[in-house]
Amino acid sequence: MPLSAERKAEYFETMKGHMANYSKMFIVQVDNVGSKQIQQTRVALRGKAEILMGKNTMMRKCIREFVEENPGSPIEQLEACCRGNVGFVFTNGDLGEVREVIESNVRPAPARVGAVAPIDVIVPKGPTGCDPGQTAFFQTLQISTKITRGQIEMTNDTHLIAVGEKVTASQAALLQKLNIEPFTYGMNLRSVYDSGSLFDAKVLDITDDVLTEKFVAALNTISKLSLALNIPTEASVTHSIANAFKAILAITIEGCEKYTFEKADVYKAYLADPSAFAGSGGGGGGGDAAEEDAPAEAEEEVEEAPPAVDMFGGGDDAGDY
Numbered sequence: 001m002p003l004s005a006e007r008k009a010e011y012f013e014t015m016k017g018h019m020a021n022y023s024k025m026f027i028v029q030v031d032n033v034g035s036k037q038i039q040q041t042r043v044a045l046r047g048k049a050e051i052l053m054g055k056n057t058m059m060r061k062c063i064r065e066f067v068e069e070n071p072g073s074p075i076e077q078l079e080a081c082c083r084g085n086v087g088f089v090f091t092n093g094d095l096g097e098v099r100e101v102i103e104s105n106v107r108p109a110p111a112r113v114g115a116v117a118p119i120d121v122i123v124p125k126g127p128t129g130c131d132p133g134q135t136a137f138f139q140t141l142q143i144s145t146k147i148t149r150g151q152i153e154m155t156n157d158t159h160l161i162a163v164g165e166k167v168t169a170s171q172a173a174l175l176q177k178l179n180i181e182p183f184t185y186g187m188n189l190r191s192v193y194d195s196g197s198l199f200d201a202k203v204l205d206i207t208d209d210v211l212t213e214k215f216v217a218a219l220n221t222i223s224k225l226s227l228a229l230n231i232p233t234e235a236s237v238t239h240s241i242a243n244a245f246k247a248i249l250a251i252t253i254e255g256c257e258k259y260t261f262e263k264a265d266v267y268k269a270y271l272a273d274p275s276a277f278a279g280s281g282g283g284g285g286g287g288d289a290a291e292e293d294a295p296a297e298a299e300e301e302v303e304e305a306p307p308a309v310d311m312f313g314g315g316d317d318a319g320d321y
Contacts, residue, residue: 008058011054011058011062012058012061012062012065014052015052015054015059015062015066015088016062016065016066016069018050018052018088018090019063019066019075019090020066020070021090021092022050022090022091022092023092023194023195024090024091024092024093024095024192024193024194024195025088025089025090025091025192025193026088026089026091026095026098026099026102026189026191026192026193026201027078027081027086027087027088027189027190027191027192027193028086028087028088028089028102028187028188028189028190029084029085029086029187029188029190030053030085030086030087030187030188031084031085031185031188032109032115032185033185033186033187037105037107037185037186038051038053038187040105041101041102041105041186041187044101044104044105045089045091045098045101045102048091048093048097048098048101049089049090049091049093049098049101050089050090050091051087051088051089052087052088052089052090053087053088054087056082056083056084056086059082059088060079060082063075063076063078063079063082064079074196074197074198077198078193078198081190081191081198086190087187089102089187095192095194095204096204099189099201099204102186102187102189103186103187103189105186105187106184106185106186107184107185107186108181108183108184109181109183109184109185110172110175110176110180110181110182110183111161111167111171111172111175111181111182111183112167112172113167113168113169113172114166114167115166115167115183116164116165116166116167117161117162117163117164117165117166117167117182117183118163118183119163119182119183120159120161120162120163121159121160121161121171121175121182122157122158122159122160123143123154123157123158123160123174123175123178123180124154124157125153125154125155125156125157125158126153126154127148127149127151127152127153128145128151128152128153128154128177128178129151129178130151130152130177131150131151131152132147132150132151132152134152134177135147135152137170137173137174137177138152138154138174140170141158141160141170141171141174143158144156160174160175161182189201192204219235222235222236223235223236223239227239227240227243245263248264249263249264249267252264253267253268253271
């Protein structure tokens with residue numbers, strides 16, 4: 001049923017107000033999402049974000065009018081996003097918090113005939129609860145089975161539906177028999193608009209830890225290249241200094257008997273008498289103290305064995321039985 005002129009004017013005013021008042025928004029896809037689920041998400045986002053759905057033609061026209069009223073506005077790039085079953089979630093808060101609320105509101109759904117599978121569907125092995133008379137049904141789907149305790153049992157895990165495939169009638173019937181709802185539906189985040197920038201929603205997966213890991217990996221690569229090409233950089237200078245110190249130390253110890261320097265003295269002393277450094281590691285107490293305590297503990301553990309007693313209570317003088 002088409003909207004009245006008053007309702008259209010109200011919708012245009014609402015959407016233009018949101019585009020003027022909010023600097024961030026999600027473009028969400030709502031395929032297979034019911035109105036009740038959208039309403040529940042709207043309630044969960046109350047005070048944090050506003051959900052606005054509508055016809056693509058109306059949303060595109062509203063965006064064009066807003067750009068005409070505000071020349072040069074970056075909102076213009078949102079017009080290309082109005083394709084398919086989409087809507088907008090406007091917010092000025094933290095995008096991560098709003099995203100958690102949106103992605104948490106999902107509902108399980110059965111596999112309908114003709115629906116495109118968003119994930120792989122694997123049916124686990126085990127009893128199915130079906131009587132032996134339905135064996136032919138499983139044979140049609142090329143599923144190996146056996147009869148156990150009066151019911152059909154699947155002997156192996158079965159990869160029933162691959163992601164992107166359309167669900168057939170047989171596959172949907174089997175999942176219905178097994179009471180399996182393999183799919184979950186909710187608002188699917190497609191893109192993010194933030195202060196004039198439009199980017200994929202996957203960018204929100206990049207956390208500080210991910211950035212740190214990537215940065216460290218890049219530094220390691222630069223230092224390796226710098227060392228291999230003998231080109232000093234800030235990333236490789238510490239390694240170059242360490243390698244130079246090792247080379248000077250090796251020459252001092254092996255080739256120069258009369259020359260030394262302060263940092264090399266400790267290495268020369270160690271090579272001259274390694275036993276002097278024994279027990280210097282962090283082991284709790286000194287090595288000598290441990291050695292002194294060891295014999296005492298051994299002496300305490302040794303006890304004199306009792307005299308031999310035969311099975312009739314005799315002593316050493318008792319004869320053989």
